[in-house]
Amino acid sequence: MSLKKKPLKSKPICKVSFNLAKEQAKAAREVHLVGEFNDWEIGATPMRKQKDGSFSATLDLATGREYQYRYLIDGDIWISDPEADKYAFSPFGDCENSVVTV
Template identity: 50%
Template sequence: MLRKRRLDEPGKVEVTFELPPTFWADEIYVVGEFNDWNRQANPMDHLRDGSWSLTLVLNADCEYEFRYLIDGRDWMGDPEADTHRPNEHGADNSVVSTD
């Protein structure tokens, strides 16, 4: 799930990426255009209730493709993303829009 909040700072939007506690994993990363697809730049926090969360500040009025990387080997999209786009690996990237 994605939650978005426009910030007082012009041109910036706070985006929170969330996954429910049903994901059994040791680590989950959010990987996408906003971090040049760096597999280790943005780890999600594993919260006490078992859910996963990461908040990033992104540029407003943009679209960013992303995916979740689970335990360094399994890629997953976000079914609740704003939209999806096919990638070169035969899967779909999730898209978050900050407009």
């Protein structure tokens, strides 16, 4: 599963773990998580490469809203999350953004 959500009881925050499987990452050297939560800043959220070849990152996101995002592989290839909660039209290019609902 690529999205794991763990709401905090003490705050309106949810810990969201994003995981890009090895099959989607292919032979990536680096992957960045880019989206509304980091103002679409390309280098703001690098993902960690795991021993199995997948990449992961965990963010604290405010609950009660949706966030659009995509993965950027090696600074060149944009992909959507195949296990996103839903998808939204992107005005940039011929694609859809992934959406996580928290």
